[in-house]
Amino acid sequence: FAPLLQKLIAVFGWMGAMSRETGLPCTYAALQSIAKEMPLDEQIAAMRAENDNGANIVAQIALRGNGIIMAWRGTVHPFRFRPSWVRIMDLPWAEQKAHLLDPAFKAQLLSEENDYSEVPEDIMGLIMVVGGGWAMQYEMDADFDYEPGPDASIAARAAAAGVDPADYAYDLLCRDDATGFAYLPILNYADGNLDFLESLQRSDDTVNSLSDGGAHCGTICDAASPTFMLQHWVRDRRRGGRIALEHAVKRQCRDTALLYGMEDRGLLEAGYLADLNIIDMDRLKLGKPWLAFDLPAGGKRLLQKADGYVATIKSGQVTFRDGVMQGPTPGGVVRGPQRVDL
Secondary structure, three states, X not given: OHHHHHHHHHHXXXXXXXXXXXXXXXXXXXXXXXXXXXXXXXXXXHHHHHHOOOOOEEEEEOOOOXXXXXXXXXXXXXXXXXXXXXXXXXXXXXXXXXXXXXXXXXXXXXXXXOOOOXXXXXXXXXXXXXXXXXXXXXXXXXXXXXXXXXXXXXXXXXXXXXXXXXXXXXXXXXXXXXXXXXXXXXXXXXXXXXXXXXXXOOOOOEEEOOOOOOOOOOOOOOOOHHHHHHHHHHHHOXXXXXXXXXXXXXXXXXXXXXXXXXXXXXXXXXXXOOOEEEEOOOOOEEOOOEEEEEEHHHEEEEEOOEEOEEEEEEOOEEEEEOOEEOOOOOOOOOOOOEOOOO
16 A cells, blocks of 8 residues: 555645645545545645645545445445346336236245356445445444444344344345345444544644535435434434534634635624524434435435424525425625625
């Protein structure tokens, strides 16, 4: 990894030089990876060394494991490389489902080995985890905790049920009329917990963010991250420390606005945009993800709703009430930095 590591260190030098020359912040995705080409603590250290030299680099941190939500109709699932699945993968869903719910088909598929012959070498490790890393895959039940412990893994639950993990995973995906989900965090979960994010959330050189711009909308569903921050990190977290509500609001609102030059929002002050969410913290809850097929040519995307949003207000107008659109659309395209007019 030495040549790659040198390139990664050079990237921070380039970001630092760009930031110093332009006077603008640079951001990057700071993720914990099991591949460990450059461990997260070394990324943060390299960033801070540049900032000590006059740069303004800000690390975008995700607040939960970044991974794959797997389902029969998703982009990938644990049985994607079994020959029986390959034979039906291009059939209409109704025919696929009929096969999947047929005990004979299940028995045949589970008797097969994964065929990785067409998998590129550089992603073989990841694909093998997808196809059988049962200790790293988790059952997404009704009250799923995105910081699952070892006892929530498919391997552990299969052992408790006295069945083979592949058998358990197959039945899991077949639940609710074959719409079950399994969760495989491939980034930000190398330690099996989120403890490493506690200090980063209290740092001025990080921002709660991270997005791939919809590039993997059939495998991940991270648009719910602001709700997750409030539900998990502020209210419900059981496996470590939490953060204060006022700190979470600052992180999500003012800190994000300032990073991207939107100085006219993020505060409740005279002269600022009246953009508000009114939230019932006692009712706040992420729902189960689901797959919608509403993109061009029937393309799929994962969606996830949340309860507890009493009202969403944009520029003083109520746009949503209890999750229902109210009609007004006062928003517009934002072009460049925005200054507050006091």
